[in-house]
Amino acid sequence: MRPIGVIHSPFTDKEQMPIQASRSQTIGLVEVYPEFADGLKDIEELSHIHLFYVFHQSSGYALQVKPFLDDREHGIFATRYPYRPNPLGISTVRLLSRQDNALDIEGVDVLDGTPLLDIKPYVPDFDLRTDVRAGWYETRSKK
Amino acid sequence: MRPIGVIHSPFTDKEQMPIQASRSQTIGLVEVYPEFADGLKDIEELSHIHLFYVFHQSSGYALQVKPFLDDREHGIFATRYPYRPNPLGISTVRLLSRQDNALDIEGVDVLDGTPLLDIKPYVPDFDLRTDVRAGWYETRSKK
Numbered sequence: 001m002r003p004i005g006v007i008h009s010p011f012t013d014k015e016q017m018p019i020q021a022s023r024s025q026t027i028g029l030v031e032v033y034p035e036f037a038d039g040l041k042d043i044e045e046l047s048h049i050h051l052f053y054v055f056h057q058s059s060g061y062a063l064q065v066k067p068f069l070d071d072r073e074h075g076i077f078a079t080r081y082p083y084r085p086n087p088l089g090i091s092t093v094r095l096l097s098r099q100d101n102a103l104d105i106e107g108v109d110v111l112d113g114t115p116l117l118d119i120k121p122y123v124p125d126f127d128l129r130t131d132v133r134a135g136w137y138e139t140r141s142k143k
Numbered sequence: 144m145r146p147i148g149v150i151h152s153p154f155t156d157k158e159q160m161p162i163q164a165s166r167s168q169t170i171g172l173v174e175v176y177p178e179f180a181d182g183l184k185d186i187e188e189l190s191h192i193h194l195f196y197v198f199h200q201s202s203g204y205a206l207q208v209k210p211f212l213d214d215r216e217h218g219i220f221a222t223r224y225p226y227r228p229n230p231l232g233i234s235t236v237r238l239l240s241r242q243d244n245a246l247d248i249e250g251v252d253v254l255d256g257t258p259l260l261d262i263k264p265y266v267p268d269f270d271l272r273t274d275v276r277a278g279w280y281e282t283r284s285k286k
Contacts, residue, residue, distance in 0.1 A: 001144055001229045020269045032220075036228060039206040041218030045278025049220075052231055063182040075184030077175075077192075077262040080269070085179060086144045086260045088195055090233070092272060117229045119220040122272055123280045126163045126223070129235060129265055135188025137266045 005032035028108030037101035048122035055087035146258035171251030180244035191265035198230035
């Protein structure tokens with residue numbers, strides 16, 4: 001795995017960060033390295049994309065954590081907490097516009113300079129799930 | 144990045160595969176390696192999880208591809224096609240039950256033996272997007 005680009009955001013400090021992209025209206029910029037720019041063909045037709053990236057400022061991991069939204073410990077795989085065995089993050093953001101290899105996005109929730117690994121389209125037919133039971137999040141994620 | 148487990152499925156051949164997890168009702172098994180099993184605490188409260196994995200039988204990549212659902216070329220980042228610069232896949236599956244470090248899942252759409260990198264909870268508050276425009280998928284993904 002190597003970066004295909006970098007995510008620019010106004011966040012330079014973990015303390016300032018929104019907890020999830022769905023709670024952020026912050027504008028960011030995805031810079032795809034020129035060698036991968038041809039891979040963006042037709043992406044401007046999409047309103048939402050998934051960004052896959054590295055939590056580059058997380059070092060080490062814990063198997064049980066107290067996440068931002070709760071005061072009890074949960075297994076890391078039952079949370080979206082960044083200190084994971086593989087520090088892999090995903091954010092679903094709104095794609096506002098594209099200029100060549102640069103994507104303007106809304107809903108950024110990552111640190112400035114975050115290494116980008118992949119972009120995939122958000123496709124309701126694949127990504128929407130109904131009848132979901134979200135466990136401990138049910139009572140906590142609305143806070 | 145190193146595997147935290149392995150996904151077992153009935154699919155041993157790419158030709159047999161469902162195109163997306165949302166179209167699959169196939170049962171599979173996620174085996175999390177014992178050293179990471181403590182990270183599964185409370186996961187059984189969740190009805191749906193995201194699996195992050197490596198497309199381990201994809202070698203090389205193309206920046207423009209004709210995906211399974213269309214007969215026109217699109218940029219790889221506007222598709223979910225497996226031959227990506229970083230061969231990173233995501234599937235959202237239903238979690239049926241857990242026994243220690245083994246998760247029974249419904250909706251598997253990966254090859255048997257796929258290396259697992261991460262598991263995250265599907266949280267509607269974070270993952271649901273409405274008002275989505277899915278570009279070329281709008282006319283093609285219902286096929």
